[in-house]
Amino acid sequence: xxxxxxxxxxxFELQCGVTLPQAELVYQTYGELNxxxxxxxxxxxxxxxxxxxxxxxIRPDGILDPTRWFIIIPNMFGNGLSTSPSNNPACGFAExxxxxxxxxxxxVQAQLLTQIFGxxxxxxxxxxSMGAQQAYHWGVLYPNRVERIVALCGTARTTDHNRIxxxxxxxxxxxxxxxxxxxxxxxxxxGFRTFARIYASWAASQAFYREKLYLQLGYESLDDYLWRGWxxxxxxxxxxxxxxxxxxxxxxxxxxxxHYSGDLDRALASIRAKTLVMPSQTDLYFxxxxxxxxxxxxxxxxxxxxxxxxxxxxxxxxxxxxDADFIRTAVKELVNG
Numbered sequence: 107x108x109x110x111x112x113x114x115x116x117x118f119e120l121q122c123g124v125t126l127p128q129a130e131l132v133y134q135t136y137g138e139l140n141x142x143x144x145x146x147x148x149x150x151x152x153x154x155x156x157x158x159x160x161x162x163x164i165r166p167d168g169i170l171d172p173t174r175w176f177i178i179i180p181n182m183f184g185n186g187l188s189t190s191p192s193n194n195p196a197c198g199f200a201e202x203x204x205x206x207x208x209x210x211x212x213x214v215q216a217q218l219l220t221q222i223f224g225x226x227x228x229x230x231x232x233x234x235s236m237g238a239q240q241a242y243h244w245g246v247l248y249p250n251r252v253e254r255i256v257a258l259c260g261t262a263r264t265t266d267h268n269r270i271x272x273x274x275x276x277x278x279x280x281x282x283x284x285x286x287x288x289x290x291x292x293x294x295x296x297g298f299r300t301f302a303r304i305y306a307s308w309a310a311s312q313a314f315y316r317e318k319l320y321l322q323l324g325y326e327s328l329d330d331y332l333w334r335g336w337x338x339x340x341x342x343x344x345x346x347x348x349x350x351x352x353x354x355x356x357x358x359x360x361x362x363x364x365h366y367s368g369d370l371d372r373a374l375a376s377i378r379a380k381t382l383v384m385p386s387q388t389d390l391y392f393x394x395x396x397x398x399x400x401x402x403x404x405x406x407x408x409x410x411x412x413x414x415x416x417x418x419x420x421x422x423x424x425x426x427x428x429d430a431d432f433i434r435t436a437v438k439e440l441v442n443g
Contacts (some may be wrong), residue, residue: 108135108170109134110134110157110187111128111133111134111135112130112131112228113214113217114130115128115129115130115214115217116129116318118214119209120204120205120207121209121210121363122204124196124198125286125326126144126194126196126197127196127433128194129188129189129191130188131180131183131189131215132155132176132180132187132192132195133180134158134161134178134181135176135177135178135179136161136164136170136179137172137173137174137176137177139176139223140176142441143171143225143226143227144227144416145174145175145229146168146178146219146223146225146227146228147175147177147228147229147231148177148178148179148219148228148230148232148244149164149170149178149231149232149233149234149237150157150179150180150211150237150240150241150315151180151181151185151236151237152182152237152363152422153235153236153351153352154185154339154340154343154348154351154357156181156186156241157181157187160179160237160422161179163430164177168366168434169232169271169430169434170436170437173389175229175230177217177297178219179212180214180218180364181209182206182236182351183354184197184347184350184371185347186205186344186351186386189346189382191348191349191350192344192346194358197346197350198288198368199287199346199349199350199353200204201287203357204250205350205354206350206354206362207249207354207358208236208240208357209362211240211243211354212240212247212248213247214242215240215244216251217344220294222223226251227250227251227253228244228251228252228256229348230252230440231244231245231252231255231256231320231350231438232443233382234257234258234259234260235258235259235418235421236260236351236355236358237258238257238259238260238261238392238421239261239355240261241255241256241257242257242261242377242400243253243360245335245360245378245404246262246360246361246366246376246405247363249378249379250312250378252378252379253379253380254440255377255379255381255382256380256382256419256436257381257383257384257397257410258422258433259386259389259392259397259412259420259422260392260421261358261392261396261397262357262359262370262373262374264355264359265333267388267391268358268392271304271308272352274354275352276349276352276356278304279297279301279348280349281296281297281348281388282294282296282297284297285297289346290345291343293345297345297359298337298341298345300400301328301339301348302336302340303336303337305336305340305422306331306332307419308390308391309390309417309418309419310388310416310419311388311416311417312388313388313415314388314417316418317415319415320335322358323335323425331384331389336399348413360373361373361425362397370403371403375403375405376402377405377406378405378406379384379406380406380408380443381395381404381406381407382407382437383398383400383401383407383409383435384397384411384433384436385411386411386414386418386420387413387414387417387420388414388415388416388420389417389421390417390418391418391419392418397411398411408440410436412429412432413432414426414428414429414432421433
């Protein structure tokens, strides 16, 4: 595996109306591109993640096999590697009328594929959470360029219920005394603590906590799990980037573009790819009901919930071999079918 590379785009116009003097997309590749460029999988990042956080499933016996596929992980705008508030002073937040959208992410990913690799068509796009949101956007914006979609624990539009969760996270950070209304003036100590506890309460199911599965993961107590398993990891991220990615998530809507003008049903019906919709049965914010409703509107979709008590994290089961096996089997059936 080579080191990560960067595509630089001058004068990149965002969907919010702001033009960045320079935008950068950092990406990592795995495996080898075959002669006819037919073995490409795009694997976008999820909230708070960078490519090194999610590439655990790329291995010969993993969910994505790099001996068969050429896998590209594009880092989402706002994640600290690609253009983000932490590395580009031109970036702002919703308070200033600035935000990234998945339309922005997908447009630059499409440019990466054609400009750098000469790739016109994806064998598959595989995404979890905000990665699934990007996968749906690909299916809608480039319906002729995607053969298969695997959408794990994500929806094509942010629901009102999910919005409340996101607003609570955003409020937790911006209620910290270090927030000036435009930037953080210091480390948001209380903000990080509250943010992490809100996230932990939603990301795993009630049954996960009732059965104390965190003890099986090597944590000594619930407090230890909340500190080491959640708060410490988010403290490793720039809080400005966390806000930027929340703004992207809040604006997620595959129909919010000039093609569909808010008509979600028509946007879903335009997806031509074989689509595997895989929620977790116990996901609290990308609920099975919401995912099933979307799958019913996609012409060539299969709805296959993950039977798990891990909640949202069932879709990224790096600590959970049972759910990983379930996903691996489903993906294998999709690509071999």
